[in-house]
Amino acid sequence: MKKVILATKNKGKAIEFKEIFSQIGMEIVSLLDISESIPDIEETGETFEENARIKAEAIADRFELPVLSDDSGLEIDALNGRPGVYSARYAGLDKNDHKNVEKVLKELNGIETEKRTARFVCVLAFARPGIDTVMKRGICEGSIGKERKGEHGFGYDPIFYPKGYDRTLAQLLPEEKNKISHRRHAIDQMIDWLETEGKME
Numbered sequence: 001m002k003k004v005i006l007a008t009k010n011k012g013k014a015i016e017f018k019e020i021f022s023q024i025g026m027e028i029v030s031l032l033d034i035s036e037s038i039p040d041i042e043e044t045g046e047t048f049e050e051n052a053r054i055k056a057e058a059i060a061d062r063f064e065l066p067v068l069s070d071d072s073g074l075e076i077d078a079l080n081g082r083p084g085v086y087s088a089r090y091a092g093l094d095k096n097d098h099k100n101v102e103k104v105l106k107e108l109n110g111i112e113t114e115k116r117t118a119r120f121v122c123v124l125a126f127a128r129p130g131i132d133t134v135m136k137r138g139i140c141e142g143s144i145g146k147e148r149k150g151e152h153g154f155g156y157d158p159i160f161y162p163k164g165y166d167r168t169l170a171q172l173l174p175e176e177k178n179k180i181s182h183r184r185h186a187i188d189q190m191i192d193w194l195e196t197e198g199k200m201e
């Protein structure tokens with residue numbers, strides 16, 4: 001397999017997948033690369049797994065091809081795990097990163113550093129027509145800062161300090177983020193699966 005379709009319209013995710021998969025000689029084609037217009041898929045699930053499955057299976061059915069998807073988000077302990085699966089739509093259906101970050105900072109206002117622990121979660125689903133979908137989960141532990149820092153990345157990166165770092169994900173270079181991210185951990189597991197059990201199916 002040389003090319004794989006990624007069922008995402010998120011530019012930041014697509015860039016990270018392309019970068020990570022290029023290292024093993026695979027090309028990622030996202031929905032942003034396809035000229036045909038594809039209606040937004042409603043993420044009706046209550047878990048990352050459910051939403052990842054919905055997205056991958058919808059696109060695999062449509063193209064009758066193997067498809068990967070990524071459902072991800074930020075779980076903040078002081079907010080009982082919010083925004084979680086609602087991370088993209090946290091401040092509204094327009095899925096605006098700036099407003100989402102603003103809302104989180106506001107909700108955490110007054111909460112001390114030690115109590116700002118959080119983690120990014122990424123669930124990948126690999127769907128193929130007529131075969132059970134495979135899922136892998138990756139996590140990146142860290143904490144939420146008190147203001148935005150850095151210009152790289154996307155989403156909540158400017159306020160997320162990975163554990164052991166004094167820079168946010170948005171201050172790390174893309175290649176640094178891609179070594180430690182939730183997405184990287186999930187992708188590594190999926191590649192392991194593809195290279196072992198995936199070959200036997």
Ligand SMILES: O=c1nc[nH]c2c1ncn2[C@H]1C[C@H](O)[C@@H](COP(=O)(O)OP(=O)(O)OP(=O)(O)O)O1
Nearest residue numbers: 008009010070071072073074087088154155156157
């Ligand atoms: O590495 C990350 N760095 C910063 N923020 C991140 C990251 N990974 C996920 N996130 C945030 C962005 C978005 O607010 C939500 C994902 O929501 P999620 O539904 O999976 O993606 P989406 O709707 O943007 O695109 P799509 O569903 O087409 O893949 O979590």
Ligand SMILES: [Mg+2]
Nearest residue numbers: 010043071088
């Ligand atoms: Mg989404």
